[in-house]
Amino acid sequence: MSTVLVIGAGDLGERLAAGLAAHPGVRRLLLAGRSGPQVADAVTTVLSSHDCLVEPVRLDALRVEDVASLLATSRPDLVVQCASRRSPWELVGRDDPVARAVAAAGIALRLPYQLAVPHAVMRAAREAGFPGPIANLSLPDVTGPILAALDLAPTIGLGNAGVVLLRARAAWRAAHPDAANTPLIRVVGHHAQVFDVMRADPPADPARRCRIYLDEPGHRDDDLAYQAPGLAPGPRYNHVTAAAALPVLTALLPDAPPLRWSAPAPHGLPGGYPVRIHDQAVSLDLPEGVTAEDAIAFNQRMSTGDGIDHIDDDGTVHFTPTCQEAVADIAADIAEPLPIADLAARAARLDDLLQS
Template sequence: MSTVLIIGMGDMGERLASRLAEGGRVRRLVLAGRSPETVAAIAATVASAADCLVEPAQVDAARSDEVAELLTRKRPDLVVQCAAVRGPWAMAGRRDAAATAVAGAGLALRLPYQLSVLLAVMRATRDAGYAGPVANLSFPDVTGPILARLGLAPTLGLGNAAMIQLRVRAALRASAPDTETPLIRVIAHHSQVAAVMQADEPADPADRSRVHLGEHGRREDGLAYQAPPLAPGPRYNHVTAAGALPVLHALLPGASRLRWSTSSPGGLPGGYPVRIESGAVSLDLPPGVEQADAIAFNELQARGDGVERIDGDGTVHFISATREAVADLAPGLAEPLPVADLERRARLLDEVLA
């Protein structure tokens, strides 16, 4: 039995804590967040609902020194990073001009909210000498490749490709309830998740998520869009958590091998099918699919989130549509984003959205 540290006690952190506690494979959960009252309440709730030791821990995840000290003190077997300055649903329900423009610009514009805490956590793992796996929930399809440029990539990301895999499974189950579900392998980017969740199949086949069935990898991209539609909102977190749980279990010591689809293994852009075995994560691409082609597909799909390219030093360049969407809000809001400018750009976003 093992120890799992979850950093960030927002909605997803609490969902994953509850699922891990109930799974019977975790002996000890350490739940860490900035608010001691919130963390204590969540820890007490999770401990009351499952047979698992649950410990609250106060930490400012934006401070690498605090996270490094926590890692040294708790010695987890797995770190699950869920913390962000602002979550992706922080603007849900807003219809004002600033929020509409920022949302329309693509999620990459809000990278300062998603990347800064993750960067601090990954620096802390390096400083503390932590050698175990890190599973990242903060916009992994884009933050993973940025941190890979810095030698700080998490082991893998959670959600997105896994969510699409579950949607394909639901479509297969509905069409053939008495048939065993085949192996499903997904190559897809975060930018494609919304269309899948809303069952809105792109007209251009090149923009569809790539779905491969069975060992031979038969292409059935349309299956990604055949499950019942779900309107955008925090309800998606149910599917995110369901897709993440098998990955987290597979990363634990002594776990069985898993074949699954998930985001940013080793810092790659977008999501891929993987094998997780004995703590090692490797790509599980279908026959005839080259890694370079899968990466190129996901790099192209990153434009749907507003990413033009990522430089060797981690600087993010935004597509012209993103720059145009917020051109009237604040000078420099969509200029190239160096890692060193994350805090200043987050403050600028705060001012625009205030």
């Protein structure tokens, strides 16, 4: 019976905590967050719904020493990192010039909000000598390779490629209503492609579509990713993200059966890939004839859709010309190269702009 630590008590953190608490292999669940009342409400909801020990933890996950201490004392079998400085949905519904420009630049421009917490958590894990798996929900397709450059990569990311997998499965089932089983479906794709998949709006250029592989031989059917009913962007996507994440999390528990799935950033790779999870270890599960080098190169090309031009060996992020142009008339400095050491200062600069 396992102990799981979930860091982040927002909407998705609570959803994942509830899903894990319902699993028979989880005996004890720690739900940690900065806001005491929010954590208490989430814990009460989960423990009232499932036969699992659920405990609240007040934690500022940006404080490396506090996270390291929690890991050392609680000794979880699995850590789920769901926290960020700000929600990626925060700009939804805003129509002011600054919000429009920042949104148009791509989600990578808001990396100071999405990277700071997983960076602190992974530093804490190294400091505490934590040996178990860590799954990261905070923009893993982009934060994963940055952290990998620092030798701090989480075990795996959550959502994104798994969301595409679920959408492709839904489309396949609709086309084959009498089939007894859904075939093996494997996805190579990047977070930058997920919104088109959710809206059922395939890119005009077939080369920029997610790669979908069917059955063991890996027959390509990329259109399948875009054939489920469309859904406009918004927090409702969290339902699908949680559904895509939970099989990965339960497969990472001790003594869990093996799982073949698709997920972002295994060991810090850019974008998402088919994976095998067994004995709390993650490996690529690419179809025969598809090399890791080709899949990685594809995802690196797709990352421009999020505003990423390239990432230096020291983790410094360089933004695309399109990203830079989007904010040139608002604040050109926020699209300058972003070193890890500048995360806090760049986050404060974004706060000033978005709250003015």
